[in-house]
Amino acid sequence: MNDFLQTYGFLIATMLQAGLLGLSLYFPLQAGQLSLASPGFYALGGYVAAILLTNPSFAGLRDTLGQGIFPLTWLAGAVLGGLLGVVVGVPALRLRGIYLALATIAFVEILRVVALNLTVTGGAVGIFGIPQTFGFQDRWQYIFLFGPLLALTLLFTRQLERSRVGRALRALREDELAADAMGVPPTQYKVLAFVIGAALAGLVGAMSAPFLNTWNAKQGTFDSSITILAAVLIGGSRNIWGPVVGGALLAAVPEVLRFLADWRLVINGLVLVVASLYLPQGIVGALARLTRPRPPQRPLAPAYEKQP
Amino acid sequence: MIRTTLPRLLSAALLLTLGLAQAQKVDTISIGVAVAQTSNTALLGQEQVIGAKFAEKYLNARGGINGTPFKLVFQDTGGDEAGAINAFQNLITKDRVLGIVGPTLSQQAFASDPIAERAKVPVLGPSNTAKGIPQIGNFVARVSAPVAVVAPNAVKQALKLDPKIKDVAVLYAQNDAFSTSETGTFQETVKAQGLTLSTVQKFQTTDTDFTTQVTAVLNAKVDLVIISGLAADGGNLVKQLRQLGYKGLIIGGNGLNTSNMFPVCQKLCDGVIIAQAYSPNQGSAANQVFVKEYTAQYKKAPPQFAAQAYAGVQVMVEALKAIDRKKKLTTWDVDDLRIELNKQILLGKYNTPLGLISFDKEGEVIQKEFYVAQIRMKDAKNGSFVYLK
Numbered sequence: 001m002n003d004f005l006q007t008y009g010f011l012i013a014t015m016l017q018a019g020l021l022g023l024s025l026y027f028p029l030q031a032g033q034l035s036l037a038s039p040g041f042y043a044l045g046g047y048v049a050a051i052l053l054t055n056p057s058f059a060g061l062r063d064t065l066g067q068g069i070f071p072l073t074w075l076a077g078a079v080l081g082g083l084l085g086v087v088v089g090v091p092a093l094r095l096r097g098i099y100l101a102l103a104t105i106a107f108v109e110i111l112r113v114v115a116l117n118l119t120v121t122g123g124a125v126g127i128f129g130i131p132q133t134f135g136f137q138d139r140w141q142y143i144f145l146f147g148p149l150l151a152l153t154l155l156f157t158r159q160l161e162r163s164r165v166g167r168a169l170r171a172l173r174e175d176e177l178a179a180d181a182m183g184v185p186p187t188q189y190k191v192l193a194f195v196i197g198a199a200l201a202g203l204v205g206a207m208s209a210p211f212l213n214t215w216n217a218k219q220g221t222f223d224s225s226i227t228i229l230a231a232v233l234i235g236g237s238r239n240i241w242g243p244v245v246g247g248a249l250l251a252a253v254p255e256v257l258r259f260l261a262d263w264r265l266v267i268n269g270l271v272l273v274v275a276s277l278y279l280p281q282g283i284v285g286a287l288a289r290l291t292r293p294r295p296p297q298r299p300l301a302p303a304y305e306k307q308p
Numbered sequence: 309m310i311r312t313t314l315p316r317l318l319s320a321a322l323l324l325t326l327g328l329a330q331a332q333k334v335d336t337i338s339i340g341v342a343v344a345q346t347s348n349t350a351l352l353g354q355e356q357v358i359g360a361k362f363a364e365k366y367l368n369a370r371g372g373i374n375g376t377p378f379k380l381v382f383q384d385t386g387g388d389e390a391g392a393i394n395a396f397q398n399l400i401t402k403d404r405v406l407g408i409v410g411p412t413l414s415q416q417a418f419a420s421d422p423i424a425e426r427a428k429v430p431v432l433g434p435s436n437t438a439k440g441i442p443q444i445g446n447f448v449a450r451v452s453a454p455v456a457v458v459a460p461n462a463v464k465q466a467l468k469l470d471p472k473i474k475d476v477a478v479l480y481a482q483n484d485a486f487s488t489s490e491t492g493t494f495q496e497t498v499k500a501q502g503l504t505l506s507t508v509q510k511f512q513t514t515d516t517d518f519t520t521q522v523t524a525v526l527n528a529k530v531d532l533v534i535i536s537g538l539a540a541d542g543g544n545l546v547k548q549l550r551q552l553g554y555k556g557l558i559i560g561g562n563g564l565n566t567s568n569m570f571p572v573c574q575k576l577c578d579g580v581i582i583a584q585a586y587s588p589n590q591g592s593a594a595n596q597v598f599v600k601e602y603t604a605q606y607k608k609a610p611p612q613f614a615a616q617a618y619a620g621v622q623v624m625v626e627a628l629k630a631i632d633r634k635k636k637l638t639t640w641d642v643d644d645l646r647i648e649l650n651k652q653i654l655l656g657k658y659n660t661p662l663g664l665i666s667f668d669k670e671g672e673v674i675q676k677e678f679y680v681a682q683i684r685m686k687d688a689k690n691g692s693f694v695y696l697k
Contacts, residue, residue: 006401010393116482124485125438128418137426139393212389214418217483219389255394258383265346 009140011255013211015248016146020204022231022243023153027197029237030166031190032173034097036225037088037104040111041198043220044084045077045205050127050215051120052076070133073206081202085195093190108225115217126216133210142211149207150244153200157240160196169193234275236282245284334406334640337378339624340399342410342420343434343617347387351539351568352613353412356434357382359614360409362602363621374632378625385411389419396420400427404642406628407432407649409620414438415485421448428643430650434620435613437562438489442671447650449671451619451662453585455490455562458678460497462559462583465680465696466532467501469581470557473531475506479521479545480536481563482510487536490561494534506530513541518548526554536561543572550576557581565612567691574688582693586612586662587679589695595661610661619660627652 021038028035052058052073062069092103115121122128133145160166168189171179180186209215227250235246253271257264279286341360344353360380368377381403383395392411399405400423407430411417417436424431425445433441433450437458441450467473476498480491491508498505506528509521522545525533533549535542535558542564549558550573560569560582570577588599588609598618602610610618628637631652637645657666663677681693 003401007397010390010397014390124483124488126415126418126485128440129444139397139423212393212419213422214389214415216415216485218415254386258394258398262345262384 005140006138008255009138009143011252013139013142013146015251016143016150017204017208017211018228018231018247018251019244020146020150020153020247021201021228022235022247023150023157023240024197024201024204025228025232026157026237026240026243027193027200028190029232030161030173031169031193032176033093033190033194034101035092035104035194035197036101036229037085037092037107037194038197038201038228039220039224040104040108041081041085041201042205042208042224043108043111043115043217045081045202046209046212046215046219047115047121047127047205048077048080048202049073049206049209050130053130053210054127055120067134070210073209074203077206078199078203081205082195082199084202085198086191089191089194089198090187093187093194105222105225108220108222112217112220115220122216124217126214126218127209128214130210130213130215133207136210139211142207145207145211146204149203154240154244161240165189165192230272232282234272234279234282236279236284236286236288238281239284239288242282242284246282249283334637334642334645337373337376337628337637338381338403338405339378339621340381340383340396340403340405340408340410341617341621342383342385342392342395342399342408344387344391344412344416345382345384347391349385349387349412352435353385355611355613356412356617358606359434359610359617360621362605362614363618363625366598366601367622367625373625373628373637376632376637378628380621381405385416385420387413387416389416392416392420393423396423400424400429405429406642406646407624407653409434409617409624411436413485414441417441417448418444421445424448428650429646430624430653432620432623432653434617438485442668446671449653449667449673451623451660451665451673452616453673453675453678455486456493457675458562458583458585459490459493460500460583461678461680462581463494463497463501463534465583466557466559466581470531473503473557475504475528475530476532476534477507477509477525477528477530478505478534478536479509479511479525480561481513481538481541483512483514484536484538484563487513487538487561487563490536490563491534494536494559494561498534503532511537511541511545513538515541516544518545519552521545522548522552522554525549526552531556532559533557534559534561536563538563539566539568540572543569543577546580547573547576559583562612565693567608567611570683570685570691571689575685577683577691578685580683581696582681582683584612584679584681584693585675586610586615587681587693587695590661590663590677590679592659592661592663594659595663598661615661619658619662619665622660623653623656623658623665624649626658627656630656 024038095103168184231246231250232243236242253268254264257267343356344350364380372378383398385392385395409432414436421444425447431448435452436450437452437455481487507524558580560580565582654667666674680696684694685691
């Protein structure tokens, strides 16, 4: 058991983390917005945590707070992610569909280039020697951070979907014009969904910096945007379990197939292709269709009865 | 019923595995190699795999560890931090290796070396040249000389070739960790040698057009250009500098230290000066045997990455040999042997293809010889690094 956790604990925590990042993309998708900005906010959160935890100018703060510095980094990551989400979201969400996707990719690239050029972010080498959250000795202990966060996020998402806001978001996704006509202000709700996703990504980033021991500009790139989007699409973009299943699956496949050596990435690619070809609603969508009761059939017309 | 038995079963299993772990003796002598076999970093990692595999075959054929053959266990790190952590974790707990040679990139080392440090498993970085690697912990050392030591030699050599050099342009790939730390060293060296740093230009490793940078260099009328980049971008940059009429000397950093750049700048590569931590021309017997056997097997001279990976494996093997002479390896507990191996690695002196190397207290490599080579192109595709005295 101990060996199992030592070997696969990091992977399990990575799966939870990937699920969380998938969910951060799922919020804007709920409002019908295809945004690829999550890795940007994730990178930002990680940098905030890494700087707070290693930069000499925060040494005093760290001494006063002790272990309390870790929750503070999470808060800072989430709040800064959310604030930047507003700043980016208000102008960007005037765009639709593919244009929004392009604008958010540009945003991720801008953040990456800024991180490469600043000295406080360590340039291309990044920040290293990040202390461990609450003095954790092993990677699997990070399950205690990502696990509850995932549970809370799922609970929050479920409540949100059932609320008035959730219905408004769904209305926007199905038909923005009709929703607008019914009195749902599109911009307000779209920005709200975007900001929730941004804050979540920032929070996950802040938790991930100690988890990875180091933080650099490679953490938020176009590649990671695509990976997260693939996770959401493969898991299913219409159900809260979709991003979680997709993220966990895509994080796990290359690791579980380690024994196949070079072939494992081929299998990974096959999973992507097969899933996108045959499961348009994602894995969770396909499962939901299997379990859904058959639609009621029209009763057969009564046989012609002879009049006596 | 289930509620009470499950935790009991789990704790029993936990105790059992812990008990087993404590009593584990060394049965096979295995050394881990965690380098990039996939992703775009594999360009470097593949050379390291060849170097390490070659070391396994060659050293085992010469008696292994005092008669017992050793085994290398390969785990792919990919090109990212999570991959490196997973590879290390697998090597430490599942493959139960005695020590690890890897990972390929410094950025990966910052993520995965702390894992080995906490598990008390010695790590030898084969190509981690960034500042701060040996300082990660007591169990972390490297056989790759840091850029700060290698780079200045090239500038001194250029001054020997052309003592009239005064104005210098420095160009570097700002999205590459290695190039950004190397350019820092180059810029300090330029100032230390009393030269003028006329212009500093940045580019990306993904760039193909360097007109802006080249124009700036030409306008600054410099006598020396120093490039820190990787093979494709660096090669293109050299090509465009020459095509647009730059005539002076060019120094390339360690990223250009590969024959992979020959097809990119072709004949225009001619004359580029490159500082190296390894040269196939190094005269020691250890290196000459290595070069001869390597060339016979792979039809080309060993590149630096292969030589450094070979040296990493060799250091582990020689340290294990020294321990084995005192007390047979099979009588050790794995955990104790890992700690002893780390001590022994830092104590010894090793006659590797890189020349004579040893380590300081922190695990930083102490290397005696460095090399400066100049590229000589025979035709559009074939060329060689000519070793400068």
